[in-house]
Amino acid sequence: xxxxxxxxxxxxxxxxxxxxxxxxxxxxxxxxxxxxxxxxxxxxxxxxxxxxxxxxxxxxxxxxxxxxxxxxxxxxxxxxxxxxxxxxxxxxxxxxxxxxxxxxxxxxxxxxxxxxxxxxxxxxxxxxxxxxxxxxxxxxxxxxxxxxxxxxxxxxxxxxxxxxxxxxxxxxxxxxxxxxxxxxxxxxxxxxxxxxxxxxxxxxxxxxxxxxxxxxxxxxxxxxxxxxxxxxxxxxxxxxxxxxxxxxxxxxxxxxxx
Numbered sequence: 001x002x003x004x005x006x007x008x009x010x011x012x013x014x015x016x017x018x019x020x021x022x023x024x025x026x027x028x029x030x031x032x033x034x035x036x037x038x039x040x041x042x043x044x045x046x047x048x049x050x051x052x053x054x055x056x057x058x059x060x061x062x063x064x065x066x067x068x069x070x071x072x073x074x075x076x077x078x079x080x081x082x083x084x085x086x087x088x089x090x091x092x093x094x095x096x097x098x099x100x101x102x103x104x105x106x107x108x109x110x111x112x113x114x115x116x117x118x119x120x121x122x123x124x125x126x127x128x129x130x131x132x133x134x135x136x137x138x139x140x141x142x143x144x145x146x147x148x149x150x151x152x153x154x155x156x157x158x159x160x161x162x163x164x165x166x167x168x169x170x171x172x173x174x175x176x177x178x179x180x181x182x183x184x185x186x187x188x189x190x191x192x193x194x195x196x197x198x199x200x201x202x203x204x205x206x207x208x209x210x211x212x213x214x215x216x217x218x219x220x221x222x223x224x225x226x227x228x229x230x231x232x233x234x235x236x237x238x239x240x241x242x243x244x245x246x247x248x249x250x251x252x253x254x255x256x257x258x
Contacts, residue, residue: 001166006214007114008077014055014210015081021194021201022208023058025249028192029109029138030059034066036255037105037136044068047104050075050128053093053111055210057083073098096124103128108137110211113168122180126258133258135182140211141189141250142167148202148247151238155231158221165213173254182256192249199235202247 014022038044047070051059054074060083063072073087075097091097093115106125115121125135149164156163170187177185196202206212223231238244 001216002114002116003214003216003218006212010207010210010212010214011053011055011077011111012080013207013212015083017208019204019208021205023056025192025205025209026056026058026109027062029251030062032190032253033059033107033109033136033138034062036253037107037134038066038068044070046071048102048130049073049105050098050103050107052106052108052125053077054083054109055081055111057085059107059109060085070104073103094120094124096127098128100127101130104130104133106133106135110138110140110209112137113139113165114214118176119180122177122182126181129258131258135177135254135256135258137254139173139252139254140165140167141252142169143191143248143250145194145202145206145247145249147244151235151244152231155234156221156223156227159217163213163215163218163221165211165215168252170252173252177254177256180256182258184255184257186253186255188253188255190251190253192251194247194249195245196247197239197245199232199239 047068049063049070049072051074054076060072060074063070071087072085074083074085075089075091076083077092079090089097093112094117106129112118112121129135144167152163170189174185174187194205
């Protein structure tokens with residue numbers, strides 16, 4: 001179902017790419033995760049924190065800037081993602097590389113959605129968390145970039161899921177998390193706006209956050225240059241007319257407690 005090489009390539013490209021909008025978006029999400037996970041009135045000295053499949057150090061830096069003197073660990077998908085953290089481990093999404101009941105918090109931003117076995121990934125996270133440990137993850141929602149994807153699909157008429165990654169609904173995510181043993185599971189939805197003036201700003205942003213299409217079936221959908229040029233010109237015309245300038249960045253925050 002998934003192209004593993006493309007997933008890793010996405011993460012490496014996101015790490016290397018200095019895309020201002022993507023960096024700002026990661027920063028905004030990181031601030032929200034910190035607000036949801038931590039109590040400003042409590043001390044978090046010597047707490048163990050894990051970020052799974054990280055592609056940058058934005059969340060880590062923000063947590064340290066809060067003055068939380070915690071031990072921060074990260075996994076990433078490739079040794080080419082050289083995050084400045086001596087507690088970084090290269091691992092795939094479904095491996096449990098740390099001992100059980102070691103972490104107090106576990107975060108994941110736009111990574112677990114590409115796991116081929118999400119129940120296993122959730123169970124591994126559950127096992128690695130201490131009693132009362134907190135798990136918070138970010139997933140793209142089923143309405144993410146709906147304006148762009150709708151226009152794309154209407155223009156090309158591709159077969160289902162040939163060109164966009166699979167997306168979850170709130171109930172499914174909550175059920176999967178609860179089935180792994182987590183209590184008090186909450187799935188929140190939040191929308192942001194991505195305003196664009198040129199077509200390429202959409203795919204540059206997608207590549208910047210590391211979520212370019214990683215479905216295997218995408219290879220079966222080939223667009224001729226002449227047809228893509230026509231798509232680009234018509235889409236660009238719509239943008240200049242004022243239509244489709246606003247794109248919805250819709251995400252889920254999944255929170256579970258052990």
